[in-house]
Amino acid sequence: MLSKKTKYAIKALVILGKNIDQPPMQIARIAEEEHIPKKFLEQILLDLRNAGYLYSKKGAGGGYSLNKKPEEIFLVDILRITDGPIAMVPCASIKFYHKCDECHDEVTCGIRKAFIDVRDASLKVLGETSIANIIERENSSVDLN
DSSP states (O other): OOOHHHHHHHHHHHHHHHTTTSSOBOHHHHHHHHTOOHHHHHHHHHHHHHTTSEEEEOSTTOEEEESSOGGGOBHHHHHHHHHOOSSSSGGGOSSSOOOOTTOSOTTTOHHHHHHHHHHHHHHHHHHHOBHHHHHHHHHHTOOOO
């Protein structure tokens, strides 16, 4: 299940991507428009800034803006920043691997093999889906009725 932290991070990146040609956005505006608790959003934006995805400016006219193009920000990276591993079991993780306590033989473990397949499928979709793709999907799903 996608955590609120990750969902809010994606929503913040999407609104910043939609306003890429505008001055930096203040946290209060992002929080209000996306219905995100301001204090929670502050920490999320700080994490994204520290990871190099956002630029922040203090003072009058300050706020946050994307430090990368929306096409260069992929969901896989955002999930890892906000939630950690993509894999559902630690022995199938690429970046956060550790041996499962109850496993006797990783080489023959059917559970591990199944969840490596799940991980690989997830990585393919998440690694190919950018913030620009999310924006495109939102724009194409506008109800024309």
